[in-house]
Amino acid sequence: MNPQALMDGLIAGSMIGLGAVGVTLTYSILRFANFAHGEFIAWGAYFAFALAGALGMLSGSLAAPIGPFSFGWGLVIATLVAVVLNGGLALLVDALLFGRLRSHKSTIIIMVMASFGAALTLRSLLEFIFTAQPRYFSNALQIAMPLGGGIRATPDQLLSLAVAAMLVVAVHLLLSRTPIGRAMRAVSENPQLAGVAGIDTRKVIRIVWLLGAALACIAGVSAGLLVQIRPQMGLDLLLPLFAAAILGGIGSVPGAMLAGLVVGLSEAFAVQLIGAEWRSAVAFVILVLVLLLRPQGLFGRAAQ
Amino acid sequence: MSADLLSYGAFFLTMALTYAVICLGLNVQWGQTGLFNVGIAGFVAIGAYASALLTTPDDAVRFGGFGLPIIVGWIGGALVTGLVSFLIGALTIRLRADYLAIATFGVAVVVQLAALNLEGITGGPFGIGFIPRPFADYAGNPLVFGLANLGVLVVIVLLLYLMLERLARSPWGRVLRAIREDEQAALALGKSATRFRLQAFAIGGGIMGLAGAVQAHFIGFIAPDNYVPMLTFQVWAMLIVGGSGNNKGAILGAVLVWGIWAMSAAAVSGLFPPGQQARAAALQIVMIGVALCAILLLRPRGLLGEERVVSRHIGARDDGSKDGQTSDAKNS
Numbered sequence: 001m002n003p004q005a006l007m008d009g010l011i012a013g014s015m016i017g018l019g020a021v022g023v024t025l026t027y028s029i030l031r032f033a034n035f036a037h038g039e040f041i042a043w044g045a046y047f048a049f050a051l052a053g054a055l056g057m058l059s060g061s062l063a064a065p066i067g068p069f070s071f072g073w074g075l076v077i078a079t080l081v082a083v084v085l086n087g088g089l090a091l092l093v094d095a096l097l098f099g100r101l102r103s104h105k106s107t108i109i110i111m112v113m114a115s116f117g118a119a120l121t122l123r124s125l126l127e128f129i130f131t132a133q134p135r136y137f138s139n140a141l142q143i144a145m146p147l148g149g150g151i152r153a154t155p156d157q158l159l160s161l162a163v164a165a166m167l168v169v170a171v172h173l174l175l176s177r178t179p180i181g182r183a184m185r186a187v188s189e190n191p192q193l194a195g196v197a198g199i200d201t202r203k204v205i206r207i208v209w210l211l212g213a214a215l216a217c218i219a220g221v222s223a224g225l226l227v228q229i230r231p232q233m234g235l236d237l238l239l240p241l242f243a244a245a246i247l248g249g250i251g252s253v254p255g256a257m258l259a260g261l262v263v264g265l266s267e268a269f270a271v272q273l274i275g276a277e278w279r280s281a282v283a284f285v286i287l288v289l290v291l292l293l294r295p296q297g298l299f300g301r302a303a304q
Numbered sequence: 305m306s307a308d309l310l311s312y313g314a315f316f317l318t319m320a321l322t323y324a325v326i327c328l329g330l331n332v333q334w335g336q337t338g339l340f341n342v343g344i345a346g347f348v349a350i351g352a353y354a355s356a357l358l359t360t361p362d363d364a365v366r367f368g369g370f371g372l373p374i375i376v377g378w379i380g381g382a383l384v385t386g387l388v389s390f391l392i393g394a395l396t397i398r399l400r401a402d403y404l405a406i407a408t409f410g411v412a413v414v415v416q417l418a419a420l421n422l423e424g425i426t427g428g429p430f431g432i433g434f435i436p437r438p439f440a441d442y443a444g445n446p447l448v449f450g451l452a453n454l455g456v457l458v459v460i461v462l463l464l465y466l467m468l469e470r471l472a473r474s475p476w477g478r479v480l481r482a483i484r485e486d487e488q489a490a491l492a493l494g495k496s497a498t499r500f501r502l503q504a505f506a507i508g509g510g511i512m513g514l515a516g517a518v519q520a521h522f523i524g525f526i527a528p529d530n531y532v533p534m535l536t537f538q539v540w541a542m543l544i545v546g547g548s549g550n551n552k553g554a555i556l557g558a559v560l561v562w563g564i565w566a567m568s569a570a571a572v573s574g575l576f577p578p579g580q581q582a583r584a585a586a587l588q589i590v591m592i593g594v595a596l597c598a599i600l601l602l603r604p605r606g607l608l609g610e611e612r613v614v615s616r617h618i619g620a621r622d623d624g625s626k627d628g629q630t631s632d633a634k635n636s
Contacts, residue, residue, distance in 0.1 A: 117540075127586035
């Protein structure tokens, strides 16, 4: 077995994990499986791509690489702005679609269907604006550094792993240690009771969208930095995201991240064993196994 | 000239009616039972490939080509797809409602992957050609050929419609609606919700497989690119526009949305320069996505809406009160 698969799996898994945290939060608090979440990943990447391009044109020094990395300060600034824009996009979709459906008291499955429609719309809109041609943040080639044990990684890869780890710890602390985190958990337990206790559910819902979109944006930028940016990137990640969210247990942030790593590592090892063309089937196999053996996931409670 | 127009009309309607068959299948799953299937494209593809393998002439480079009669392929496609639906349903239907949606989405991804990569069975990215077409002897005369094919589709849709209407009015159909509306009450009457849902999901899947098989024989060749998420989306749009829960609505929606789709495709290819066609096609999808969301928001019942169905024994003297439904549900 090639030890490099371990590194590849961890990197892919950290991106899946970031997306799955968003899926698990919307799932536990808004109570539906959001098929449009993958599109937030793609939109985040394209927001950053467009902004970084514009900044690079304004000033060449912003595009100059920082230290060992392949990108300049332009991309860092662009990513921060893209996080905000992506949050705005999520709030806009909620205001136009999901919020109205909630106030119509629509059933869960209508919400799921609407998210499916939103996903197709958002994805095709990206294809309309940017065309289906793959894009890259930088054309520079990075040399992978040996880390020992036959494993190599580029500085960009190590950075995105570190960022993912920090973000998950931050989200976990936010949920477990702060008043807004407590409010989110309360709404996830019982929205009516939380409302009676004086928690502003609409505010909680806004925070959930902002948080999910922000993590998706970072995942999208990482994917764009390490692989490429395509309108289909969100669709391709959707099944791994759901598999990770369900494996981790709906509502569990550490569970989603851990399960994301499991999915990423399984994909990387499957690529070694049976070939790259079957990569997308791995998430499905994991999904089927979880539903068969432990439908509540690793850290979840049994479904009501 | 008019013969050309007529044969184009026949082609258009035949295509629309193959979608109507998929829609009728989805209506059993979603309209009658409330089961959300996001992998329609996958189920249609299973039927299409199964039928193609059964009926094409022997092919040295891939498995099969059994050269069986077309009707055997159609029945085989429906049975295989029904079986796959049954297995997926058995796995997920007892869990949360949207796990079924996620699992069916996975089915579509895996079927697409298998179609692309199992070259020894599916022909890989180039798909399977030379699928026998019904009335191939008349292919020289497009008008006769088109009308004959249209006739076959009309008969299939009509038969399915009558069968499904009968099912919907049967005790079985009433139990399904009872479960969809109030699962606790249905359980209290001793109906196993899981079993009835599973049956409905498998029947709906089988009909989708049949549609895939019929479509494959009508077009004559199949490839993985025919079975993308867009197909799933179109069928959903058709059922929602026509009115879910209503078999007439499913057929009407299919013809209507297919018409809008064909016309907007023509408009798009006319309005945009050749270099921008891919872009324009994306815009077409955006429009239909917005339309679907708008219908969900503004007119969730669709054009026709669901018909109130009561037992045929009391339909004449009663306008459909609840006790008629519950007393009859015991008979199933």
